[in-house]
Amino acid sequence: MEEKERYDVIVVGAGMAGLSAALTLRLHNLKILWLGTPLLSEKIRKAEKIKNYPGISSVSGEDFGALLRVQAEEAGLSIVSETATGIYAMGGYFAVSTEKNTFESLSVILATGVESVKSVAGEEEFLGRGVSYCATCDGFLYKGKTIAVVCTSKEKEGEADYLASLAEKVYYIPLYKDPAFSAPNAEMVGGMPLKIEGKKRVEKLLFKDRELAVDGIFFLKSAAPPAVLVGGLKTEAEHVAVARDMSTNIKGLFAAGDCTGRPYQYAKAAGEGNVAAHSVVEYLRSLR
Amino acid sequence: MEEKERYDVIVVGAGMAGLSAALTLRLHNLKILWLGTPLLSEKIRKAEKIKNYPGISSVSGEDFGALLRVQAEEAGLSIVSETATGIYAMGGYFAVSTEKNTFESLSVILATGVESVKSVAGEEEFLGRGVSYCATCDGFLYKGKTIAVVCTSKEKEGEADYLASLAEKVYYIPLYKDPAFSAPNAEMVGGMPLKIEGKKRVEKLLFKDRELAVDGIFFLKSAAPPAVLVGGLKTEAEHVAVARDMSTNIKGLFAAGDCTGRPYQYAKAAGEGNVAAHSVVEYLRSLR
Numbered sequence: 312m313e314e315k316e317r318y319d320v321i322v323v324g325a326g327m328a329g330l331s332a333a334l335t336l337r338l339h340n341l342k343i344l345w346l347g348t349p350l351l352s353e354k355i356r357k358a359e360k361i362k363n364y365p366g367i368s369s370v371s372g373e374d375f376g377a378l379l380r381v382q383a384e385e386a387g388l389s390i391v392s393e394t395a396t397g398i399y400a401m402g403g404y405f406a407v408s409t410e411k412n413t414f415e416s417l418s419v420i421l422a423t424g425v426e427s428v429k430s431v432a433g434e435e436e437f438l439g440r441g442v443s444y445c446a447t448c449d450g451f452l453y454k455g456k457t458i459a460v461v462c463t464s465k466e467k468e469g470e471a472d473y474l475a476s477l478a479e480k481v482y483y484i485p486l487y488k489d490p491a492f493s494a495p496n497a498e499m500v501g502g503m504p505l506k507i508e509g510k511k512r513v514e515k516l517l518f519k520d521r522e523l524a525v526d527g528i529f530f531l532k533s534a535a536p537p538a539v540l541v542g543g544l545k546t547e548a549e550h551v552a553v554a555r556d557m558s559t560n561i562k563g564l565f566a567a568g569d570c571t572g573r574p575y576q577y578a579k580a581a582g583e584g585n586v587a588a589h590s591v592v593e594y595l596r597s598l599r
Numbered sequence: 600m601e602e603k604e605r606y607d608v609i610v611v612g613a614g615m616a617g618l619s620a621a622l623t624l625r626l627h628n629l630k631i632l633w634l635g636t637p638l639l640s641e642k643i644r645k646a647e648k649i650k651n652y653p654g655i656s657s658v659s660g661e662d663f664g665a666l667l668r669v670q671a672e673e674a675g676l677s678i679v680s681e682t683a684t685g686i687y688a689m690g691g692y693f694a695v696s697t698e699k700n701t702f703e704s705l706s707v708i709l710a711t712g713v714e715s716v717k718s719v720a721g722e723e724e725f726l727g728r729g730v731s732y733c734a735t736c737d738g739f740l741y742k743g744k745t746i747a748v749v750c751t752s753k754e755k756e757g758e759a760d761y762l763a764s765l766a767e768k769v770y771y772i773p774l775y776k777d778p779a780f781s782a783p784n785a786e787m788v789g790g791m792p793l794k795i796e797g798k799k800r801v802e803k804l805l806f807k808d809r810e811l812a813v814d815g816i817f818f819l820k821s822a823a824p825p826a827v828l829v830g831g832l833k834t835e836a837e838h839v840a841v842a843r844d845m846s847t848n849i850k851g852l853f854a855a856g857d858c859t860g861r862p863y864q865y866a867k868a869a870g871e872g873n874v875a876a877h878s879v880v881e882y883l884r885s886l887r
Contacts, residue, residue: 327653331866334651363622365615365869366655366663368670375654382656555843555860572843574877578619581653582870589862 317415318344320591321407323395324422324534327577328568330379331584332420332591333388339592344414345390346407348466348533364577375577394534395423396445398541400561410447418594420587421541421551421559421566423534425575428463428486430549431516433507434530435539441513441527444535446470449527455479456526459516461486461504467531468492474529482516482523537570547572557587565590605703606632608879609695611683612710612822615865616856618667619872620708620879621676627880632702633678634695636754636821652865663865682822683711684733686829688849698735706882708875709829709839709847709854711822713863716751716774718837719804721795722818723827729801729815732823734758737815743767744814747804749774749792755819756780762817770804770811825858835860845875853878 320336322329325347336343360369367375383390393409398419407414434442443449450473457480460471464487475481475494483490483497484504493499506517507528516523537551538544545552545560550572557565567583569575608624610617613635624631648657655663671678681697686707695702722730731737738761745768748759752775763769763782771778771785772792781787794805795816804811825839826832833840833848838860845853855871857863 331651331653334653335864335866338651362674363619363626363873364654365619365622365670365865365872366652366666368666368673378654378656382653385656386650553843555841574874576623576870576873576877577653578623578869578873580870581866582864582868582873584653585651585864585866585870586862589864 315415317404317417318342319416319595320344320418320420321346321405321414321416322420322422323347323398323407323540324424324568324570325390326422326424326568327379327580328422328424328570328584328587329420330383330388331581332422332567332588333383333584334386335585335588336591337386337388339588341592341595343388344407344416345388346393346395346409346414347390348392348394361577364581394445395540396448396535398564400541400543400564405563408448410445417598418563418565418591420557420584420591421537421564421570422568422580422584422587423537423540423570425549425569426463426532426534426536428532430536431461431504431507431530433509435536437507437509437513437528438539440511441509441525442507443527443529444532444539446474446529446531449529450474450477453478453527457524458482459484459500459504459523459525459528460531461528462490462492462531463487464531464533465489465491467533470529470531471497482525537566555586556590557583558590563594565594603703605692605705606630607704607883608632608706608708609634609693609702609704610708610710611635611686611695611828612712612856612858613678614710614712614856615667615868616710616712616858616872616875617708618671618676619869620710620855620876621671621872622674623873623876624879625674625676627876629880629883631676632695632704633676634681634683634697634702635678636680636682649865652869682733683828684736684823686852688829688831688852693851696736698733705886706851706853706879708845708872708879709825709852709858710856710868710872710875711825711828711858713837713857714751714820714822714824716820718824719749719792719795719818721797723824725795725797725801725816726827728799729797729813730795731815731817732820732827734762734817734819737817738762738765741766741815745812746770746815746817747772747788747792747811747813748817748819750778750780750819751775752819752821753777753779755821758817758819759785770813825854843874844878845871846878851882853882 319341568580607629856868
């Protein structure tokens with residue numbers, strides 16, 4: 312068997328916290344894998360004028376994103392455009408699976424941000440029993456079946472296309488503006504899904520005024536909730552519980568940025584990414 | 600008696616953490632007093648190329664400082680060029696004394712950085728018993744006496760001039776490059792002071808190979824150590840102990856930046872200043 316390349320650190324997420332971590336890790340000449348969407352976070356692009364980020368006087372979100380992309384390139388950093396679907400502590404190292412690959416590393420920085428969209432009641436409970444976050448991983452299980460696809464971002468519409476090519480019937484629930492997805496076997500459903508019900512497995516997705524009978528539900532988000540992504544990770548409400556050095560309850564796994572809690576601010580995310588990177592450097596030193 | 604103006608918040612320190620806090624507080628329309636050196640931190644000016652601050656691609660410390668000064672001005676922020684010499688929790692409000700004034704506020708953000716120069720053994724122990732951090736406050740006590748002046752920054756030479764005009768004899772111990780201070784009654788002493796000795800009060804300042812008999816010792820630093828500045832403040836070694844929301848053990852007093860610990864990085868300081876500002880906003884809301 313071919314031996315797997317092992318990274319020093321995998322940075323999961325390419326928003327402000329991920330960038331800040333990657334820039335600092337880069338200065339330490341570590342072997343880094345940086346996973347995320349190639350646009351350096353949709354959120355940065357969407358942001359209005361930024362007024363309280365030290366060093367940047369009142370810039371638009373779009374210009375700020377461009378600036379950050381240039382900086383990342385100049386630093387020789389490149390983003391691998393895959394979404395982490397699971398992070399596993401293997402004892403001494405981590406395995407990080409995406410929709411296409413499994414990567415290995417000695418440490419991980421989780422910088423996945425927060426979903427602006429709330430979880431649906433039952434989402435965690437039914438994970439692996441009809442709930443999935445990964446079209447590529449689990450889509451084939453629903454060949455010829457009826458599924459709901461809850462999508463929080465236009466950029467995930469391609470994955471919905473893929474699911475529609477497999478399932479017999481798709482209820483498509485877009486939680487963003489101006490959805491452009493369509494398929495002959497898809498029905499668009501408006502409103503917020505409230506609750507998942509079922510005995511052993513998912514059976515229904517409930518809305519305020521209707522319910523859909525389904526075999527499975529795909530949540531197409533930019534990242535799965537931290538507790539789902541990393542089994543055994545300690546969280547407080549929807550946020551990763553971290554110490555001042557950004558360490559989590561899992562040795563070698565650090566977190567930074569919005570996923571660790573409020574305020575959801577660029578400066579905070581940049582600071583935490585920086586601190587997490589320094590903690591990784593110390594952690595790797597402790598392994599030698 | 601004239602009623603004293605009471606600020607919502609006093610930001611102590613005008614480095615990166617103080618600026619970040621002030622920018623965010625400003626967006627919340629609070630009544631802010633910002634104390635510090637008008638140069639936005641000597642350290643920023645001195646820094647070499649900055650390579651891992653998100654949004655700023657490889658800029659010199661000097662240019663970065665200029666950028667930050669412009670941003671502060673554009674935000675309508677101005678720095679009151681006084682050094683805090685004592686911060687007192689008065690029960691429900693704070694009194695912050697400088698070499699010239701006493702100010703009052705409902706909350707305080709401590710962003711004083713760290714002294715690159717270590718404390719001398721006995722420095723805290725003899726505080727108020729021969730050790731002082733404030734030439735203007737305590738200089739007159741040493742009229743006609745012999746003092747040592749330990750100075751960590753060229754910008755404090757003016758205070759040394761003042762002390763030399765009062766004392767009979769001054770031992771001047773510069774802990775920086777190219778000192779330009781001189782006075783007819785001053786003797787320049789090289790090397791690092793190691794220890795302060797005395798019975799009730801300061802009597803001697805010890806070096807590796809000599810000792811000076813003195814009545815008092817002035818430490819002219821950009822800021823007194825946090826534990827000296829704020830009585831009862833919980834510290835860990837030389838750093839202020841803070842929670843994730845940058846609160847300290849004193850209600851209404853928050854800290855941010857290098858004074859809270861390593862890594863000493865701009866991004867960390869900016870992030871913590873931002874978080875401290877948000878915590879102040881919440882704290883003030885809780886008082887209403």
